[in-house]
Amino acid sequence: MIKTFAQSWVEIGGSLQINWVLVNAWLQFASWGLFSVLLAEVLRDIYHALCHQVNWLAKWHNKHHMAYRRDLSVVSLKIYQESQLYHDILESSLLVVALTLTALIVPQRGLWLGVAYACTFLYGACVRYFQGKIDTDYNHLPGPLETIPSIWWVNRSYHWRHHFDDVNAYYSGVFPLVDKILGTALSLKGKTVALTGASGALGQALTAELVKCNAKVVALTTNPEKLAEQTGVKVITWQLGNEAELKESLQKIDILIINHGVNVYTSRTPDAINSSYEVNTFSALRLMDIFLATVTGPQAKATKEIWVNTSEAEVSPALSPLYELSKRALGDIVTLKRLDGNCIIRKLILGPFKSQLNPYGVMSARQVARVVLFLAKRDLRNIIVTINPLTYLLFPLKETSTWLYYRVFSRIAKSE
Ligand SMILES: [Zn+2]
Numbered sequence: 001m002i003k004t005f006a007q008s009w010v011e012i013g014g015s016l017q018i019n020w021v022l023v024n025a026w027l028q029f030a031s032w033g034l035f036s037v038l039l040a041e042v043l044r045d046i047y048h049a050l051c052h053q054v055n056w057l058a059k060w061h062n063k064h065h066m067a068y069r070r071d072l073s074v075v076s077l078k079i080y081q082e083s084q085l086y087h088d089i090l091e092s093s094l095l096v097v098a099l100t101l102t103a104l105i106v107p108q109r110g111l112w113l114g115v116a117y118a119c120t121f122l123y124g125a126c127v128r129y130f131q132g133k134i135d136t137d138y139n140h141l142p143g144p145l146e147t148i149p150s151i152w153w154v155n156r157s158y159h160w161r162h163h164f165d166d167v168n169a170y171y172s173g174v175f176p177l178v179d180k181i182l183g184t185a186l187s188l189k190g191k192t193v194a195l196t197g198a199s200g201a202l203g204q205a206l207t208a209e210l211v212k213c214n215a216k217v218v219a220l221t222t223n224p225e226k227l228a229e230q231t232g233v234k235v236i237t238w239q240l241g242n243e244a245e246l247k248e249s250l251q252k253i254d255i256l257i258i259n260h261g262v263n264v265y266t267s268r269t270p271d272a273i274n275s276s277y278e279v280n281t282f283s284a285l286r287l288m289d290i291f292l293a294t295v296t297g298p299q300a301k302a303t304k305e306i307w308v309n310t311s312e313a314e315v316s317p318a319l320s321p322l323y324e325l326s327k328r329a330l331g332d333i334v335t336l337k338r339l340d341g342n343c344i345i346r347k348l349i350l351g352p353f354k355s356q357l358n359p360y361g362v363m364s365a366r367q368v369a370r371v372v373l374f375l376a377k378r379d380l381r382n383i384i385v386t387i388n389p390l391t392y393l394l395f396p397l398k399e400t401s402t403w404l405y406y407r408v409f410s411r412i413a414k415s416e
């Protein structure tokens with residue numbers, strides 16, 4: 001029998017309908033499955049954070065911390081096995097129980113994927129404990145830390161900081177979601193933070209906020225007479241062009257914040273051009289290079305950081321052409337330098353705040369400093385604080401496209 005054209009379409013339509021039902025079911029299964037795996041990780045990280053707050057949980061969890069030396073080599077087989085029993089087996093058993101209960105209460109088959117996922121951890125921990133073999137996961141592999149802490153997932157350098165930088169931070173195991181929520185994705189406690197432009201409005205506000213976070217501050221200034229004495233703050237005087245003299249001081253610094261700048265406003269004289277680039281671009285880059293040369297040693301990549309205040313002028317008008325030009329040049333070269341991955345480099349993209357450079361600023365320097373640290377503790381690498389909504393849209397576009405272009409058309413510097 002010859003089918004009519006209309007009949008064929010009805011048949012195709014019918015089979016498509018059945019397929020859609022199947023596709024729908026699979027999609028539902030997959031999304032619940034994905035959710036349960038994410039839930040497993042979030043629960044694991046919450047349990048980990050609790051282990052560092054609740055004494056009786058800490059007793060068992062500390063076995064994990066006791067098992068590793070600073071280079072992540074294992075102290076002894078006995079201590080390693082104890083850590084498997086009291087930490088890994090206990091933690092993954094609790095996780096299996098919690099996820100099984102969730103899957104029983106919520107009737108979604110996809111949730112059993114999370115249970116299976118948690119069972120793999122329990123199985124691995126049991127094998128390591130009973131076989132008495134040291135077989136650590138990727139994040140605990142011994143040796144120097146060759147990459148900077150990752151932003152999207154937890155790598156060795158990220159987790160190393162939990163063991164040896166601050167045990168009360170960096171709780172996440174796979175996705176750094178819990179750390180981003182808790183503000184534990186970067187710990188400033190005990191860190192030595194140096195900042196230039198320390199006598200300016202933002203410099204002083206940042207200094208006060210950093211001291212509140214228990215950081216030791218080294219105020220680098222060209223105007224020491226403008227700085228009042230403060231506890232927890234060491235003042236070092238420097239001069240433009242003599243950045244190399246700071247080499248010794250920068251050796252002991254964990255985080256360098258480059259925050260100095262000049263604004264020549266409407267001027268366009270040769271002097272104005274020269275000083276804008278010299279202060280805003282080249283002096284900042286010289287300091288970066290000197291600091292980057294101090295990122296040596298097996299664990300330096302995990303803790304050393306540079307923050308550069310490139311300002312909103314990178315993408316938005318600052319009503320000062322030379323300020324924009326010199327800051328954009330700095331911003332672009334920072335993007336280029338980030339490709340080498342020598343240490344974490346954050347950009348501070350700040351809108352107008354009240355300061356000597358800008359007496360008409362809308363935000364206060366104190367508010368800006370607070371938000372900068374709030375976002376830094378959540379490990380944002382591009383910290384945008386402005387009232388201009390366009391910057392939030394334009395900056396990521398500009399940064400991503402420039403990064404991609406520089407990545408394709410530039411090569412890593414090879415040592416001779
Ligand atoms: Zn660990």
Ligand SMILES: [Zn+2]
Nearest residue numbers: 048061162167
């Ligand atoms: Zn821990």
